[in-house]
Amino acid sequence: MPMRLRAEKKMRKHLIEQLKARKVLGARIAEGKKTAEELRRLNLAPQVYLFKNLFSGQVLYSQVPAFHQDQIDQQFVRPNWENRKPSRRNDLWRVMCVATFDNYDYAVAAFRGLVQLRQARDVVQQKEAKALRRKNDEGNTWYAGQYRPTYSQEAVADLAHVIEEFELENTKLMWENAWRRGDDKHWSAELVQHETLPPFNPRDQNILLDELRAKAVEEFAKLRETEEHQEEASVIA
Amino acid sequence: MSWNTAKKRFQRDIESLPTRLREYYQRELNARYTLPTFEGAQLPTIPAPKRKTNVQKGIAPGDLVYITEGEKKGTVTSVFHYNPSNDAVLVANVTEKRITPKTTWVDNQNSHYVDYPKYIPHSSVKLAGKDRDDSGKVSYVVADEIVLKDKYYDDRYRSWLPRRFVKHHDTIEIPWPNPPTAFEDDSLSTPELAVLEKTYELQTIAKPPFPKAALDQLRNPYSRHKKRVLSELQARRLNSPEMPLSTEQKIYLAKQANKPKKVYTNLSEEIKDFIGDKIAQHVNSIKEPAMLAHLEALSKSTIPDFKKTMENIKENEKTQ
């Protein structure tokens, strides 16, 4: 083997860098956290998307209608045999709920709140969280195979918690299945409106989510327009 | 259930085992699956082919029987149940105290220790009947043996039953008792009138009674019990085609055809004499008796091809 020349080494380094940069770890739009300004600028809606994993029952929160390895890394920080770090397989993540908020600040706050509660359950208050879960005969979180239904139930509870705690009025929740939202006593009717997603083929999930985003952006723009008109009218008056 | 098609194949067929092994396995199963309270001397099991049903045996729940052996010998009581597999009978007053688990308690039971009915062999009871005299006095008639004869339709049992007569006394009939629980219709029963209603009448032999397209569901056309015949097309497809001849083979065959055909003819006299002379010459020159004896024996042996060759010659002569 001849010795590698400097140019060769440089080219090799450059190639590796390129490969690393091009490596796809999910939808690029979902990379990193987003502030309210960024959401507005990227033509995204004041929404939070909840994805459930069909294999493990874990829930992934996202500010955009897609997900990235960053979000998985951010939200599954203390993995253990019951709460394994899920893979990025896009066929296993299905939309569970699309939460549309009154404005971008609320949406960002809700997302942050949900992530914080996840932190609380996984890191800070592990014991309390486990105590609230339903157990099987051996005292572990109930499971069938690797599926644990408590995770999606906890996510729904966290969503209700965040909405109530931050008093996010004018929230619209679009559920993939109305069954999942549970008893109405957990939700405050003045803050939240419940709807169901239209029936869709899982193959078209991304299209559906994109359409929901576009619709919400439109509605938000209209709302702001009417508000501005009212303001002008009041100012003029 | 119907989807479990292999159940019987993978279970041990106890009934077909020889008696000793059958008893051994039954004891083992009893030990494994019965509660300690129900263990103990159980009556011997009768192999399935020899079992008799209630009707065949001539005993039914509700019958009166006279107990001939045991503690309650001499009493007349009624039968609760007949068990064909043990040829045993549950009778009203023969019980034993047993410890029963709470899951088997009946209403109003307060104690674990309870009188539990006990099986007694059928041979220790005799069928009895009530006889009412003219004066109204009730007496019991006990039959040593019963004979089942005739046939009549019993509406209470909704079936054809034989009559029970005391052996050697054909006039004394012991009628079947009333069934303990009357048959009640349930949600799956069909009322009698609906069942007996005749809705089918053969009106034409020109129209098939069953849709032709669905006939494969009645009969399995691929059943291995049917004689399966291949159609010509199927037979042609299943047999391999003939391999075409290669050029070398064709050349060889052509050459063979050109060669003169082998003709079987008798040897001429000249050749026969020549061969005979030669052999005689050789044999006469031998002096050792052992060699001569060997040659004698050898001459008696036959060549299998000889017969065939002679037939070929005959055929050839015929054709010519």
Next chain:
Amino acid sequence: MSMRIPVRTLSSCVANLARAKKLSFGDLSKVQLREPIVPTHKNFDVSPDHPLWAFFPEGNKSESALRGSDEVELNSREWTFPELRRKSFEDLHRLWYLTLKERNILAREVRLAEALRYSRTQQHEALDEKLVTVQKRIKQVLLERQVAYERVQTFTEQQQAYLAEFEERYLNAGADEIVSYNEKLVRLQYALFGIQPQLQDYNLEEDINIKFVNGLSYVSNLKLKRYLDRNPNVAKTFELPLNGVVEELPFLLRGVDEAVEEVQALRESGENVKLDKIQVFPFLRSALANAIEQEQQEFQ
């Protein structure tokens, strides 16, 4: 985690007060975690007629998913062969599906018991055995009928003998018996050839076949022969035999007198073509369709 508590910014024009409520959790160890929200079926309605209720014993009103041993009803016995042989095809079809639905209920319960490791399903399996017996018997009855039908198709000699006997009796029947013989003929043509008594009952796809053609020829020739025997003057001029389906059909649809006249008219006009074999069925279908239409119009 940032400890900065974000407050909703005031819009420049709107006099919204700064929000009192914060938009972030403070100390995570002090947050009161909520119990997981269990999903509930009360959020959506299930129609009481949903097809899946057919897998439950009382459908919508079922109290439990799995019946206990004493709740399985074993009081009835299976249908017997004589009882099933009384029933028409439609009734047997109905009975088959009723047993099938019951078996579905039992199968679901047994499967559920397997999942729950509950092994006391002997009563369910006993009932299933009874239902299977009923289904087997239904199949057997249908097969008996089919086999009888197939066998009868081979009894050609007996059929011919019967037809010949009937012909003799029909031709020799007196005027007082002829009405009843005509009725018998109508029944015979249905019984042996599948020719429906009423025009409206015809199923033109299925009924028009070789048997129909044979039956038509038999009936028309029979009627014509009797007519010609009784009316010798017509017999002199009338040429036998009837030439094909075109001439035979009028004898089926109309009375003999009219039929004879019609045939003579056809012969004169030259429309009595002897059809090729391939033309026979289409001709019959169209002719009968026309006849049925005419009859319907007459009724109206």
